[in-house]
Amino acid sequence: MKTTGIHHVAIICSDYELSKKFYVEVLGFSIIQETFRAERNSYKLDLRVGENDQIELFSFPNPPERVGKPEACGLRHLAFKVDDIEQTVFYLKSHGIDAEDIRIDEITNKKFTFFQDPDNLPLEIYES
Known part of the structure; x- marks a missing residue:
């Protein structure tokens, strides 16, 4: 395949x-x-x-609710590429969307963080 x-x-x-x-x-x-x-x-x-x-x-x-544990089997999260993570977090917060603190991926040294959609689906933004 x-x-x-x-x-x-x-x-x-x-x-x-x-x-x-x-x-x-x-x-x-x-x-x-x-x-x-x-x-x-x-x-x-x-x-x-x-x-x-x-x-x-x-x-x-x-629809049934999503399983609450983030480490449950299945899709863990959905990640979107962004050019400027600080600007994106500022934008999200200006629209009333909480984002976690920006972290550094220890493998790639790239910045990333998480936020949630209206159904608490975990979404990630990852700086390219």
């Missing part, structure tokens, strides 16, 4: 309008397509992240 990249990351949210606003208006991802699937009473929002990356944001009626 030969892959050529990651096509998308899928996220299920509990409040579609709140998450849509967060990912589009705050994080600045552009909408590729928004689809309401009546048979599932669910939205699917395709978002462009950077030049080639994509997030699929799903809404479902009454």
